[in-house]
Amino acid sequence: MPVVDPVYCPLCATRLVPRTAHGAERIACPACDFVHFEDPKLAVGVLVTNDQRELLYTKRNHEPLMGTWAFPSGFVDRGEDVRAAARREVEEETGLLVELDGLVDVYSRDRDPVVYLVFDAHPVGGRLQPGPEAQAVRFFAAAALPPPAFPFDREIVEAWEIRRR
Ligand SMILES: [Zn+2]
Structure with a gap:
């Protein structure tokens, strides 16, 4: 089953980018503190x-x-x-x-x-x-x-x- 990552920050609508956050490579917002956590x-x-x-x-x-x-x-x-x-x-x-x-x-x-x-x-x-x-x-x-x-x-x-x- 495909899991689709969000493209835009749900808080400020900036395009999300990959970066290291909380100890792993994640998709995060470059403009605010939002980090997308991939849940099991x-x-x-x-x-x-x-x-x-x-x-x-x-x-x-x-x-x-x-x-x-x-x-x-x-x-x-x-x-x-x-x-x-x-x-x-x-x-x-x-x-x-x-x-x-x-x-x-x-x-x-x-x-x-x-x-x-x-x-x-x-x-x-x-x-x-x-x-x-x-x-x-x-x-x-x-x-x-x-x-x-x-x-x-x-x-x-x-x-x-x-x-x-
Ligand atoms: Zn943001």
Whole structure:
């Protein structure tokens, strides 16, 4: 998801320029004290396990990695309860209503703006059917999971396998 930097100072409308400020290269105003801080972007992923201890995947219907199998995931809206965002993404993509069981872990790395919070969950209602963001949805047995699609998926699956024991 592209993050667009501001071009003009929101305080005095001068064109912003790059300079070192608060210990890093940032976009700042040459005429006043304004500094643009690039905030992290918060994303959630959800590991939904059914009664057969299978893991829920969606076949992505959007870039990046359209057509690959991945966990239900998406960005948290500003001001949105993070756990509500996790439940919302599962419902939007798979039709399932879930109850969160806990936070699996938090994933981030240098120079990546995205901070990824992964929860585990179990279904409590709804009906399994792909939403507009998914080409297909289904549960996979632990021995037959799709290959990891995103950078952290391998360690996320390992964390899931430990937690489901
Ligand atoms: Zn300014």
